[in-house]
Amino acid sequence: MSRPRAQRRKKEPGDSPTMADLAKLAGVSAITVSRALRDSPLVNPETRAQIKALAERQGYMFNISARNLRLRRSMTVAVVVEMTPTIERQMSGPYPLDLLGGISQELTSSGYAVLLTSLQGGALPSVQAADGVILLGQGAHEDAMHQVRRWGRPMVVWGAVSRHESQVVVGSDNQRGGALAAERFMALGRRQPVFLGDAAHGEFAERLEGYGRALAGHGLSPLTPPVHGLTVSAGAAAVHALLDNQPQFDALFAASDLLAIGAIRALIERGRRVPEDVSVIGYDDTPLGATYLPPLSSVHQNFTDAGVLLARKILALIEGRPAQSEILPTNLVVRVT
Amino acid sequence: MSRPRAQRRKKEPGDSPTMADLAKLAGVSAITVSRALRDSPLVNPETRAQIKALAERQGYMFNISARNLRLRRSMTVAVVVEMTPTIERQMSGPYPLDLLGGISQELTSSGYAVLLTSLQGGALPSVQAADGVILLGQGAHEDAMHQVRRWGRPMVVWGAVSRHESQVVVGSDNQRGGALAAERFMALGRRQPVFLGDAAHGEFAERLEGYGRALAGHGLSPLTPPVHGLTVSAGAAAVHALLDNQPQFDALFAASDLLAIGAIRALIERGRRVPEDVSVIGYDDTPLGATYLPPLSSVHQNFTDAGVLLARKILALIEGRPAQSEILPTNLVVRVT
DNA sequence: CTGAAAGCGCTAACAA
DNA sequence: TTGTTAGCGCTTTCAG
Numbered sequence: 001m002s003r004p005r006a007q008r009r010k011k012e013p014g015d016s017p018t019m020a021d022l023a024k025l026a027g028v029s030a031i032t033v034s035r036a037l038r039d040s041p042l043v044n045p046e047t048r049a050q051i052k053a054l055a056e057r058q059g060y061m062f063n064i065s066a067r068n069l070r071l072r073r074s075m076t077v078a079v080v081v082e083m084t085p086t087i088e089r090q091m092s093g094p095y096p097l098d099l100l101g102g103i104s105q106e107l108t109s110s111g112y113a114v115l116l117t118s119l120q121g122g123a124l125p126s127v128q129a130a131d132g133v134i135l136l137g138q139g140a141h142e143d144a145m146h147q148v149r150r151w152g153r154p155m156v157v158w159g160a161v162s163r164h165e166s167q168v169v170v171g172s173d174n175q176r177g178g179a180l181a182a183e184r185f186m187a188l189g190r191r192q193p194v195f196l197g198d199a200a201h202g203e204f205a206e207r208l209e210g211y212g213r214a215l216a217g218h219g220l221s222p223l224t225p226p227v228h229g230l231t232v233s234a235g236a237a238a239v240h241a242l243l244d245n246q247p248q249f250d251a252l253f254a255a256s257d258l259l260a261i262g263a264i265r266a267l268i269e270r271g272r273r274v275p276e277d278v279s280v281i282g283y284d285d286t287p288l289g290a291t292y293l294p295p296l297s298s299v300h301q302n303f304t305d306a307g308v309l310l311a312r313k314i315l316a317l318i319e320g321r322p323a324q325s326e327i328l329p330t331n332l333v334v335r336v337t
Numbered sequence: 338m339s340r341p342r343a344q345r346r347k348k349e350p351g352d353s354p355t356m357a358d359l360a361k362l363a364g365v366s367a368i369t370v371s372r373a374l375r376d377s378p379l380v381n382p383e384t385r386a387q388i389k390a391l392a393e394r395q396g397y398m399f400n401i402s403a404r405n406l407r408l409r410r411s412m413t414v415a416v417v418v419e420m421t422p423t424i425e426r427q428m429s430g431p432y433p434l435d436l437l438g439g440i441s442q443e444l445t446s447s448g449y450a451v452l453l454t455s456l457q458g459g460a461l462p463s464v465q466a467a468d469g470v471i472l473l474g475q476g477a478h479e480d481a482m483h484q485v486r487r488w489g490r491p492m493v494v495w496g497a498v499s500r501h502e503s504q505v506v507v508g509s510d511n512q513r514g515g516a517l518a519a520e521r522f523m524a525l526g527r528r529q530p531v532f533l534g535d536a537a538h539g540e541f542a543e544r545l546e547g548y549g550r551a552l553a554g555h556g557l558s559p560l561t562p563p564v565h566g567l568t569v570s571a572g573a574a575a576v577h578a579l580l581d582n583q584p585q586f587d588a589l590f591a592a593s594d595l596l597a598i599g600a601i602r603a604l605i606e607r608g609r610r611v612p613e614d615v616s617v618i619g620y621d622d623t624p625l626g627a628t629y630l631p632p633l634s635s636v637h638q639n640f641t642d643a644g645v646l647l648a649r650k651i652l653a654l655i656e657g658r659p660a661q662s663e664i665l666p667t668n669l670v671v672r673v674t
Numbered sequence: 675c676t677g678a679a680a681g682c683g684c685t686a687a688c689a690a
Numbered sequence: 691t692t693g694t695t696a697g698c699g700c701t702t703t704c705a706g
Contacts, residue, residue, distance in 0.1 A: 018683055029693050034685060044691060061488070064466045065411060066683035068402035069698050079453070096434055104453055113463040116416070116441055116453040126450040129401045151398070232628045261628050268630075288625040291569045291598050293605075355699055366677050371701060381675060403699035406682050 016061040025058070026051055037062070077107055077314055078115040078130035080144055099136060099158065102307020110315055119144050132314040134158070154317035156310050160202030168317065169325040170310050172301035174203050177330040178210030180299060181253040181281045184332060186218055188279055190251035195222040196238060196263055197255025198229075204255040207283065207299075211253055223249060227259065235262025236269075243270050250278055257282035257289035260296055275336060285333050295335035301328060353398040362395070363388055374399070401450075414444050414651055415452040415467035417481055436473060436495065439644020447652055456481055469651040471495070491654035493647050497539030505654065506662040507647050509638035511540050514667040515547030517636060518590040518618045521669060523555055525616055527588035532559040533575060533600055534592025535566075541592040544620065544636075548590055560586055564596065572599025573606075580607050587615055594619035594626035597633055612673060622670050632672035638665060 017025075019033040026033065028047065035043045036051035043051075054060075068074050081096065104114045117127055127133065132154040135144055145167065148155045157169045185193050195211055197204040208224065215222055225242040228234055235254060239262065242249070252267075254260035260282030264274050272278050274294060282289045282298040289296035306328055316323040354362075356370040363370065365384065372380045373388035391397075405411050418433060441451045454464055464470065469491040472481055482504065485492045494506045522530050532548055534541040545561065552559055562579040565571055572591060576599065579586070589604075591597035597619030601611050609615050611631060619626045619635040626633035643665055653660040 019685095020683075030683090031685070031694085032692060034683095035692090038685095042691065047691085061465050062462050063406070063683050064462060065402045065405035066698090067685075069400070069406050069682090069700085070684045070686080072698065074402060100453065101455075104455060105457075108454060108457070114453045116437065116451045117445060118438070118441060120442075120445070125399045125401060128398050232624075258624070258628075265628075265630070286625075287569070287595070288628065291595075291602075291625065291629075293602070293630055356701095357699075367699085368678085368701070369676060371699095372676090375701095379675065384675090400699050403682090404701075406684085406698090407700045407702080409682065 017058050018063070019060075022051065022055055022058065022060060026054055073131050074129045075111060076113045076115050076126075076130045077103075077132045077134060077311075077318075078117055078127040079103060079134045079136060080117055080119045080127065080148075081136045082118065096136060096303075098303035099307040099310070102304040102309075103134060103311045104307075105304075106308045106311035107315070110311075112315070119147075128153075132156070132318045134310050134314055154314060156313045156317065156323070158306065158310060160206050167325070168313055168323050170306060170313060170328070171203065171206075171325075172306065172328045173330045174206030175210030175213075177283060177299040177301075177332075178207040178212070178253070179214040180330065180332040182211045182214035182218075184281060184297070184334070185251040185253070185279060186214075188251070190279055191220065192249040193220060193222045193251040193253065194242065194249045195224050195253055195255070196227055196235060196259050198227045199224070201230075201255070207253075207255050222253070230256060230258060232258050232262040232265070235259035236266040237262075239263045239266035240270070243267075243272075251280075252278055253281045253283075255283050257284050257286045257296060257298055260289060260298070261292055264292070264294075264296070281332070290333075290335070297335045298333055299330050300333045301330050354395050355400070356397075359388065359392055359395065359397060363391055410468050411466045412448060413450045413452050413463075413467045414440075414469045414471060414648075414655075415454055415464040416440060416471045416473060417454055417456045417464065418473045419455065433473060433640075435640035436644040436647070439641040439646075440471060440648045441644075442641075443645045443648035444652070447648075449652070456484075465490075469493070469655045471647050471651055491651060493650045493654065493660070495643065495647060497543050504662070505650055505660050507643060507650060507665070508540065508543075508662075509643065509665045510667045511543030512547030512550070514620060514636040514638070514669075515544040515549070515590070516551040517667065517669040519548045519551035519555075521618060521634070521671065522588040522590070522616060523551075525588070527616055528557065529586040530557060530559045530588040530590065531579065531586045532561045532590055532592070533564055533572060533596050535564045536561070538567075538592070544590075544592050559590070567593060567595060569595050569599040569602070572596035573603040574599075576600045576603035577607070580604075580609075588617075589615055590618045590620075592620050594621050594623045594633060594635055597626060597635070598629055601629070601631075601633070618669070627670075627672070634672045635670055636667050637670045638667050 020030045023030040023033045032043060032047065033051055036048040037055060079100065107114050115126055115130055119127060128151055130153065133148045135155065135157045145157065155167065157167050159169060159171050160174065182193065193215060195208050197208065199205040199208050212222055223246060225238050227238040235258065252263055254263055260280055264280055267274055267278055274280055280296065282296045285298040285300035289298045309326060309328065313323040357367045360367040360370045369380060369384065370388055373385040374392060416437065444451050452463055452467060456464060465488055467490065470485045472492065472494045482494065492504065494504050496506060496508050497511065530552060532545050534545065536542040536545050549559055560583060562575050564575040572595065589600055591600055597617055601617055604611055604615055611617055617633065619633045622635040622637035626635045646663060646665065650660040
């Protein structure tokens with residue numbers, strides 16, 4: 001009947017064969033090939049082995065698009081990252097990469113592909129198509145969150161848990177991190193602690209909260225000089241200003257290693273000894289801090305684990321299982337400062 | 338005639354509409370919707386505007402899988418990264434993320450999706466499906482290269498250009514970077530230079546080559562003590578050993594900032610002053626080096642640009658255009674050391 | 675400028 | 691255990 005119309009591109013000999021091709025070669029039907037390649041128990045083990053061998057021999061390549069179209073899903077999770085490294089708020093250090101590593105590892109082994117995007121330019125269609133979305137980056141993702149929610153896509157966010165009640169958020173235990181710093185200072189007998197970091201930043205606010213609460217238990221409350229930015233120089237500038245105004249302090253907890261290093265630099269420039277005169281603790285336990293002279297004590301978090309957790313949460317949501325926000329433990333790595 | 342068989346899943350009202358749905362609503366055919374949404378000049382501007390408005394209003398979501406199936410391409414580029422952070426060869430620092438940023442930016446704006454993978458576990462199908470592959474990571478990708486080549490997929494590699502003649506490689510000008518370090522030492526009047534780095538590493542070998550050649554122009558040749566690893570402590574250990582055996586040197590060029598920092602630490606521990614007794618230059622210009630005390634001079638390379646270039650090359654190959662290996666400029670950032 | 679027909683490669687349902 | 695049928699949503703012919 002219907003005469004076959006012109007094909008757009010004749011199947012070239014070099015092309016990878018389709019399941020139908022394999023089926024013909026194996027003398028079975030396409031669906032059997034499909035089942036065999038997916039290790040379905042519905043197919044005879046021998047048949048399966050033969051088909052798999054044949055596929056291998058023929059250089060068969062599975063067509064993901066066809067499956068996704070058929071299944072009405074993309075088997076893809078989009079990871080939205082703030083990648084434009086604004087000078088003042090760079091997503092730098094090993095942190096994002098470790099996070100990505102954990103995510104990718106977990107998702108890949110569950111058969112999902114990881115789509116990396118910054119949600120700028122023409123990224124939208126592929127993010128829309130994703131079965132789920134993971135939001136990384138230091139906040140500023142309010143807009144992205146609304147966008148994704150409007151699409152009705154499952155979503156998991158990395159960041160400050162307390163700030164997004166309605167979202168599934170994975171974050172490290174910033175409050176506990178702050179408390180650890182405070183406890184350390186108390187153990188060292190320090191009595192005039194500083195917190196260095198802009199609390200407008202959600203995670204920083206949590207760190208300050210834990211720090212302040214723990215100090216309050218000892219009848220103390222921290223100085224919180226204004227800090228503008230996240231860089232080494234921002235930290236140095238803030239401490240210089242602080243030394244001008246309120247030079248009486250003997251301990252300093254910075255919301256990031258970068259700020260901590262800036263602080264140390266300023267302190268040394270002004271003739272304060274670290275750690276004799278001022279104890280300093282940073283956050284993130286970056287190689288930068290660890291290799292600094294003096295080596296910086298810092299609150300550590302395991303980003304690879306965090307990535308794995310983010311991945312598990314999004315998988316749960318995609319599969320219709322429930323998922324709650326979760327807080328990862330933090331611990332203090334004591335070095336010299 | 339053919340009675341419609343049971344649909345697997347009835348089109349739910351909540352589902353995003355298809356082009357066919359839009360077509361019905363707009364009183365046109367599906368193909369017209371397709372053309373309108375793609376800004377085809379074949380469609381009447383008014384019609385197009387109406388259709389686009391309708392799509393927006395209806396919350397239409399483009400089905401990428403369907404298009405890809407039809408087009409027989411995936412509009413995807415796989416980026417294979419070495420993400421398992423082995424202690425000794427971590428892909429750390431901002432470097433890979435900047436590279437990824439450049440890649441993602443360029444590819445996304447060309448309508449391609451960026452698939453992040455480490456080529457372990459179940460990643461193969463989606464990498465196979467990609468229209469092109471970008472290989473990052475510090476070498477050790479020989480196997481991955483062969484794999485991808487066997488699939489006949491276009492491929493671009495980041496790394497040492499001189500090492501892979503048959504591949505399209507983008508790398509920074511490691512030889513020039515080494516030469517810059519040598520020239521700086523000569524300008525400072527140094528006469529006994531060291532190179533710190535394991536030349537088994539392709540990029541390191543190039544750096545040593547440029548360094549050695551430039552020194553040879555002044556009748557000098559560098560000491561090349563054995564180095565085992567890429568970490569701070571590897572650098573420190575190597576320099577300690579060097580000080581035991583051949584303590585006569587006044588300049589040290591390290592193949593990475595990490596090694597350089599280890600070197601500085603060892604030098605200071607052994608009572609050498611930096612930079613008075615020994616000048617040190619690192620490589621990569623990481624924040625780690627920039628904020629060290631003393632701040633580390635280092636060879637800088639622009640990784641975002643490199644990422645963009647990698648993306649352009651792979652796009653060229655995918656579209657059948659030619660592409661050559663290319664070397665990016667490097668420059669020396671002089672700080673205190 | 676618009677449309678009708680066909681099919682990309684795969685897999686859920688149903689039937690044998 | 692295997693096969694038949696149909697169709698996922700899109701876009702390229704080719705014909706108006």
